[in-house]
Amino acid sequence: MNTVVNILGVLLFAFGIAVSIALHEFGHLLTAKAFGMKVTRYFIGFGPKLFSFRKGETEYGLKAIPAGGFCEITGMTALDEVHPDDRKRAFYNQKVWKRVVVLSAGSITHFILGFIILLILAMSLGLPNNKDEPVLATIADCVQDHTVPYDAPCPAGAPSPAKSAGLQPGDRILAISGQPIATWSDMQKVTRDLSGPNEFKVLRDGKEVALTVDVPKVSRQVTDGKGGTEIKEVGAIGVIVQQSFTYGPVEAVPAAVSFTGTMFVNTWQGLMRFPERIPAVVKAIGGGERDLDTPISVVGASRLGGDAAERGLWAFFMLMLAGLNFFVGVFNLLPLLPLDGGHIAVNLYERVRDWLRKLRGKPAGAPVNYMRLLPLTYVVIFIGGAITLLTVTADIVNPIRLQ
CATH class of the missing domain: 2.30.42.10 (PDZ domain)
Structure with missing residues (x-):
């Protein structure tokens, strides 16, 4: 019976991750459509298409590999070919603040989802006593x-x-x-x-x-x-x-807000320490003791979710899901291509550059040539892929488990 509950916990946590990804892309879709941009495709997953349907000008669908998703907006860069009829609605022809909102919407969706999870937790199982209050x-x-x-x-x-x-x-x-x-x-x-x-x-x-x-x-x-x-x-x-505090509907809001702030701080500190923890992952793959503070992949997180479900630790299960949303949201805003934060940085750079040119009486500069940024983008993709491979391998051969 415990094994069945563990498997169900793994699947439930993985489903939670899939829902988070779907909502991330839906954030891009919703804001782009709200600003009148043309969205041609919204898909969950990658690889072969399982099914799709069209509503209006947008194709919605599901692909075979549940490891992400995408929202295709017409004219994401000035290098994209855009039909003359769609140029006014192209992403690159919108005001910069609108572009930044659309690009940020995925991370903002993660933050909202994480907060909602904490709010539910505050009113049900309770928020952990993370401040060590003497109650x-x-x-x-x-x-x-x-x-x-x-x-x-x-x-x-x-x-x-x-x-x-x-x-x-x-x-x-x-x-x-x-x-x-x-x-x-x-x-x-x-x-x-x-x-x-x-x-x-x-x-x-x-x-x-x-x-x-x-x-x-x-x-x-x-x-x-x-x-x-x-x-x-x-x-x-x-x-x-x-160990934990449960709140009524009114008191739960400020409590969840405060706990969200704490999780943001912990997430940022974790990101800053991320590079120094990679050697410990390599050591764990070689058979060394797995440090509880080492990075984990979605595979490892899902296994921990299964352990939590097996032991009835549903508050821990929900905290992990909330924490994962905060981590993905913050990580995605890092100013590195191909992350959304990288695209935001490019758009803000163009805006500041054109403002400075205007002060000197010069016309706006040409759009940033993304082709010149491809080498840096490939480096980020390579490093990200290597880290993902390392953490997945460690989570398979030497996983972190709840004792």
Whole structure:
């Protein structure tokens, strides 16, 4: 049964990727048509055509290889041959801002889709506590040392210090013994050094509440700061951090906006570190341990989606899908041909160049000759293809899996 669920998860994640690609191209289609440009073809996939139909002047269809898609707009560059009747509607004859909007529409669609996924997640399974907020999810019945199994029953008449003090799920720790607490890590660090009665100030239902917690010392396995662990006597009160937060329809919007900003920052940082992580992928193909921080392909992402489905980690499944949309959206805006960002850069260059020429009393310059940019385009395609091949190979022979 688990294998079946895993396979279904893989297929569902792959379907999510296909839908994202289709919507990316639909973003180009919708904006181009809105500006009166002529769109001749809209296809999902590449290779042999499976089927198509025509509506108006546009042919819609599906091709055999589900690895992308395209939206064909008349006159994407001044080098394209355009029928005289279509010249006014050609892409290159539109105002620059319209061209930039059409070229950006694919990435913008990814961003909108990623935000919608996060919004749904915020109202259903909850958004992860990515800011390490010191909010209590559960109050344990008792506190026991490391020699007692986690699921062992609690001794009779020995409630946890947190329970005895009146701490409740949903409480946010504000301060401990006068020390401000900003994160759960702060709370753990401070509590481990305590013993005996201490004041815990919490935020509950919008009001500050002060409670006295009698902190005992128990033996626990903790990190030693050198990558290992050791047994130490530490303070413990019996609380568990809130791992995720669920919101109502109104509160979910700003929460999803904030989380979207965080994911954008993480995506950009990941892109900046992308080149330095490629050697780790090569090492993994050779049999080395696969670093969890190494890039993965859609194959690897789909396998992780299957693992998440098998374990019932649907929040993680949705986060991966949202993250993939943000990554593709940002990556596609990089100023490199043949990416949309490369075409945007060319159009903006022409606009700035012509503006400067106008200031000097000169006519607008000729359109950029894309033929001269072909060598650079081929280099980008080659590097992109090589990286894709490496990551797909690594995801087949040494994949990242959920433990």
